[in-house]
Amino acid sequence: MKQSPLLHLGLLWALLAFAPTLSAQKTANDYCDSAKAKYSTGDFAGAIADYDQAITLNPGSAKIYRRRGNAKHAQGDFAGAIADYTKTIELDPNFSSAYNDLAWILATCPEDTIRNGSKAVEYATKACELKEWKNIYCLDTLAAADAEAGNFNEAVKWESKCLESTLSKDDADRARQHLSLYQQKKPYHERKRPIDDGRASVPTLSTPKTANDYCDSAKAKYSRGDFAGAIADYNKAIALQPDCAPAYFNRGNTKKAEGFLDDAIDDFDQAIELNPSYAIAYNNRGLTKYAKNDLAGAIADFNKAIEFDASYAGAYNNRGNAKDDKGDLEGALADYDKVIALNPGSASAYNNRGCVRGEKGDLDGALADYNKVIALDPSCAEAYSNRGNVKMAKGDRDGATADYSQATALKLQQSSH
Numbered sequence: 001m002k003q004s005p006l007l008h009l010g011l012l013w014a015l016l017a018f019a020p021t022l023s024a025q026k027t028a029n030d031y032c033d034s035a036k037a038k039y040s041t042g043d044f045a046g047a048i049a050d051y052d053q054a055i056t057l058n059p060g061s062a063k064i065y066r067r068r069g070n071a072k073h074a075q076g077d078f079a080g081a082i083a084d085y086t087k088t089i090e091l092d093p094n095f096s097s098a099y100n101d102l103a104w105i106l107a108t109c110p111e112d113t114i115r116n117g118s119k120a121v122e123y124a125t126k127a128c129e130l131k132e133w134k135n136i137y138c139l140d141t142l143a144a145a146d147a148e149a150g151n152f153n154e155a156v157k158w159e160s161k162c163l164e165s166t167l168s169k170d171d172a173d174r175a176r177q178h179l180s181l182y183q184q185k186k187p188y189h190e191r192k193r194p195i196d197d198g199r200a201s202v203p204t205l206s207t208p209k210t211a212n213d214y215c216d217s218a219k220a221k222y223s224r225g226d227f228a229g230a231i232a233d234y235n236k237a238i239a240l241q242p243d244c245a246p247a248y249f250n251r252g253n254t255k256k257a258e259g260f261l262d263d264a265i266d267d268f269d270q271a272i273e274l275n276p277s278y279a280i281a282y283n284n285r286g287l288t289k290y291a292k293n294d295l296a297g298a299i300a301d302f303n304k305a306i307e308f309d310a311s312y313a314g315a316y317n318n319r320g321n322a323k324d325d326k327g328d329l330e331g332a333l334a335d336y337d338k339v340i341a342l343n344p345g346s347a348s349a350y351n352n353r354g355c356v357r358g359e360k361g362d363l364d365g366a367l368a369d370y371n372k373v374i375a376l377d378p379s380c381a382e383a384y385s386n387r388g389n390v391k392m393a394k395g396d397r398d399g400a401t402a403d404y405s406q407a408t409a410l411k412l413q414q415s416s417h
Contacts, residue, residue, distance in 0.1 A: 028058035035067065036216050037223035044075040062092035066101065073105060078114045081105055096130035099123045100138050107145040108190045115189075117149030136162045143178065147187040155182040211241035218250065227258045245274035249281050256288050264288050279309035283318060290322055298322045313342040317349055324356055332356050347376040351383055358390060366390050381410035 035050035051068035058064060069084030082105060088098035103124035106116045124142040131138050143158035159179040167175060178188050218233035234251035237244060252267030268285035272278050286301030302319035305312055320335030336353035339346055354369030370387035373380055388403030 026053070028054040028061065028064065031057070032064060032067065033219050033223070035071070037220045039071055039074070040217075040220040044071045047071040048075065060091060062088045062095050062098070065091065066095065066098050069098075069101060073101075078105055078109050078111055082114070094130060096127045096135075096138070099127035099130065100141050103127060103145050104141045107141065107148040108188055110190050115148055117145060117147075117187075120145035121149050121151070136165045136167070140175065140178070143182065144188050147182050152182050152185045155187075211237040211244055211247065214240070215244075215247055215250065218254070222250075222254055222257075227254050230254045231258075243274055245271045245278060245281070248274065249278065249284070252281075252288075253284060256284070256291070261288050261292055277308045279305045279312055279315070282308070283312065283315045286315075286322075287318060290318065295322045295326050299326075311342055313339045313346065313349075316342070317346075317352065320352060320356075324352075324359075329356050329360055333360075345376060347373045347380060347383070350376070351380070351386070354383075354386060354390075358386070363390050363394055367394070379410060379414070381407045381414065384410065 031050045031054035035047040035054065038044075038046040038050060048068060048071045051064055051071060054064045055061070055068065065084045066088040069081040069088065072078075072084060073081035082102060085098050085102040085105070088095055089102070092098070100123075103120045103122075105114065106123065107120035109115050121142070124138065124145040127138040128135070128142055133139070139158045140162050143155045143162070146152070146158065147155035156179065159175060159182055162175045163172065163179065181188050214233045214237035218230040218237065221227075221229040221233060231251060231254050234247050234254065237247040238251070241247065248267045249271040252264040252271065255261075255267060256264040265285055265288050268281050268288065271281040272285070275281070282301045282305040286298040286305065289295075289301060290298040299319055299322045302315045302322065305315035306319070309315070316335045316338045320332040320339070323329075323335060324332035333353060333356050336349050336356065339349035340353070343349065350369045350372045354366040354373065357363075357369060358366040367387065367390045370383050370390065373383035374387070377383070384403045384407035388400040388407065391397075391403060392400035
């Protein structure tokens with residue numbers, strides 16, 4: 001059944017407007033990025049909720065437990081922080097920072113019932129051993145632990161060792177304050193939990209920024225729309241760690257968001273050179289080529305993403321979009337079918353498949369797909385508009401009018417927020 005030009009344009013517009021926004025379902029890394037951004041604004045409860053989701057998706061990640069422990073510490077849930085640091089160590093017995101975090105809270109917690117000097121010394125000593133006694137922040141924690149345990153001579157020794165290192169003025173001042181307490185045979189206890197950058201749980205000496213720190217800062221800036229700031233931080237991360245493929249990858253994403261498509265492709269190229277099986281980098285390079293209307297190049301990249309991750313629903317969807325634009329409707333349908341098989345709850349995939357079915361004249365199939373979109377996402381204005389087009393083509397004028405009205409109402413509602 002040949003579609004009228006209006007119906008065809010309506011369906012095609014919805015496909016192009018809606019499909020590029022599709023991404024794979026949220027991953028543990030997505031939740032971690034969101035959590036770090038919330039942490040940076042002081043939303044510790046929101047960060048913890050996101051880390052909960054990340055742990056559900058990746059329960060074997062020691063790093064995520066540690067970060068949730070940091071957020072709980074910041075929120076004042078000291079027992080919860082201890083539980084998370086303990087779990088971190090269970091998952092990774094050589095995670096020096098987790099031993100250090102656990103020792104710090106056991107040594108300096110403002111709640112008497114939490115502190116345990118002997119255990120703090122045990123964990124701080126382990127952290128120092130793992131760092132080969134060269135990390136001043138672990139030594140600072142060991143000094144605090146010894147002071148809490150009543151070993152003030154040891155506390156003075158380790159804090160003095162910290163002061164032998166090159167420190168910033170603020171760090172040196174704090175170390176001298178700690179040393180003065182220990183010389184007076186007084187332990188150091190936190191009064192108010194300081195806010196840090198979401199990475200460390202706080203020995204009071206500030207840790208020099210690493211490539212990971214700059215990447216975390218960049219992600220937080222990206223989430224706030226500060227793309228220039230994010231790029232600057234990724235530049236610093238790459239300067240410190242030139243072989244860091246994720247830093248190039250994320251800088252590429254940021255450049256794409258800024259509209260610097262060629263520069264973004266250069267960064268994705270570098271990420272792939274460093275990690276030739278980096279599926280998501282191929283996918284995002286493909287999306288950037290798609291934005292440049294390089295459909296053949298985009299499809300080639302989506303093919304590589306799928307080659308390295310056969311369950312990558314987003315890559316199948318994006319390849320389907322590109323195939324549809326090239327006129328390969330059967331190929332597009334096959335890709336959307338695969339997305340739905342991998343992720344039956346993907347409203348976007350049903351919408352996209354409905355668009356292609358409509359282009360092929362399969363109005364009943366398109367109608368079924370739009371019904372499914374609306375069942376999964378009742379707020380999807382495009383689905384109501386597209387279903388209205390199909391109903392109009394099938395002669396159901398009243399049904400079409402109702403769908404168009406609902407689509408308009410949803411768009412007005414969404415534009416007011």
